[in-house]
Amino acid sequence: MGTDGLATGLAILSTVLVVAPLVAIFVYLIYKGASSLSLGFFTQVPKPEGEPGGGMANAIVGSAVLLGLASLIGVPIGISGGIFLAEFGRGTKLANAVRFTADVLNGVPSIVMGIAVYSLIVYRQKHFSALSGGVALGIMMIPTVTRTTEEMLLMVPHSVREAALALGVPNWRSVLSITVKTASPGIITGCMLAFARVAGETAPLIFTALGNSNWSANLNEPIAALPLQIYTYAISPYDDLHRLAWAGALVLIALIVAAVSLVRFVTSRGVLKGAS
């Protein structure tokens, strides 16, 4: 009984030790962030260093632009890749290789992605741009979207595909309007998950989107982004900027927690409404 009780105690202890930092992070975020949030945060651009006030309106818009661009690149290519894995390549060597590479690519540090895109776009264009930031984030979305799309499509029962094909529907229509449509709640949540992941990415933006303290939605110019702004403010020496960083972090985490909770809610409700 001795070792058994000891092991149980250790397992419970480690659980507590894991949960503690999360609670600490959230308590601090809410405590520090909420006291610094104001209307100005959402409507004003940053003031010059050292001056109180100012907000992150430009960074919020910038993040929206970057994420929109990233989704335009990552979502269609990712979903198509997932369709290949689940519908055409099942069991083939090519599909296994693609799946494996996607998993490995998922583990490549985002800063490496940033260097590659810097070298591909910024170095050749000779200036930082929103476009390069969006491309970096978009590329990072592809493996995640591909793998979740595949997993969702594999849950669609074979009888649904067979029924569509027996009606004489061409295969591509069957895939798009029957299989993908059946799995669409799951695929959408997969895309949200990838979206939430790149929404907080900072490392690939440092030397692609660069950041901008003014309004800009021009794809050819440096653009501000919420995580980038949090980083710059956190390492600055001014208390006002630290407060803004906490407020920005609270907004960012609220966005991400909302996305993750939605994913959790949809998947726990049964991913495939019509097919179980």
Next chain:
Amino acid sequence: MIAHVPETRAPQPALPTEPSSAGTPPAAEASAAEIAGIRGYLLSRGNSAVADRGFHWLMVLCALSIFGIVVLIATELVERSQLSWSKFGLGFFFSTFTDPDTKLPMYWDPVNGHFSALPFIFGTLVSSFLALALAVPLAIGLAVFLTEMCPRWLRTPLAFITELLAAIPSVIYGLWAVFVLVPLLREHVNPALTKTLGWTGFFGDDNPTGLGFVAAGVILAIMILPIISSLTREVMNAVPGSQREAVLALGATRWEMIRMGVLRNARIGIVGAVILGLGRALGETMAVTMVIGNTPQITRSLLASGSSMASVIANEYAEASGDLHLSALTEIGLALFIVTIIVNALARLLVWAVTRGAPAQVH
């Protein structure tokens, strides 16, 4: 199917209303015309062979783009690091220089064009292994608790909480570490470490900032916990229930059952999960950059500030002082890319070896 494609373009008899108006044809001939008519109709309305093949190849192309991305990253990094490679060769990864003024060893001098990746490799390894040492026991403990001991009602919220830990962006961990963790370490933990373990030389007290390897290791440990724990859980779930029952039937206690029936069977997968966590730790950038102190030095003390491969790139890339500096930073990035590819591939293979037969799960 494909052989029929040209036929769809050829004029086909209309649907079988024709034969009845054409007088009195023999019955056999009429049915042949009917069949041809139906076939022609079916083929003409879909013409799906071309569309199907087009669709198929489009999907293949998108799937192949994943290989394309890997090739693209590799070629861009190799091309951009040529300059540094041709100047320093393999010595880039382990050479040191001597400062002409202070006679101290130095590694990274953008002003005079001396570059060596050694202190950054040291920093990455030290912070990552420190993180593993802290995170692995906790992650396995959590996984054991969640799969084997936890009451059902607590399982879902706890799993959700660990999922949330994985979703918090690196920069927010960094922010929290800068304002909460580092002051805590500076005021309480580091002095205690120096007092009790200072004699080993690993916990010297010459760094008053609190920024350094220990701070980086602790925040990295918190960050890689969820991935190790969720994969360990997946691997443990893949162990068949009959194994547990068999061990229990022999009179084992619960802990003996977990140790002999579950952990032993899952050990390859758990090693895979740990290696995957290592891969994350090696490449983690923002949080480490914010707390490691960013000093390119090799010291014995873990409380000293240092610098990692990812952090030096994050700090200096945008303001690199010249082509050689940029090239040296890119070469560090290339090394990071190759190492993380190998580490991740190895980890995936180990995890797959255990969970291959188990149903797919969404993380």
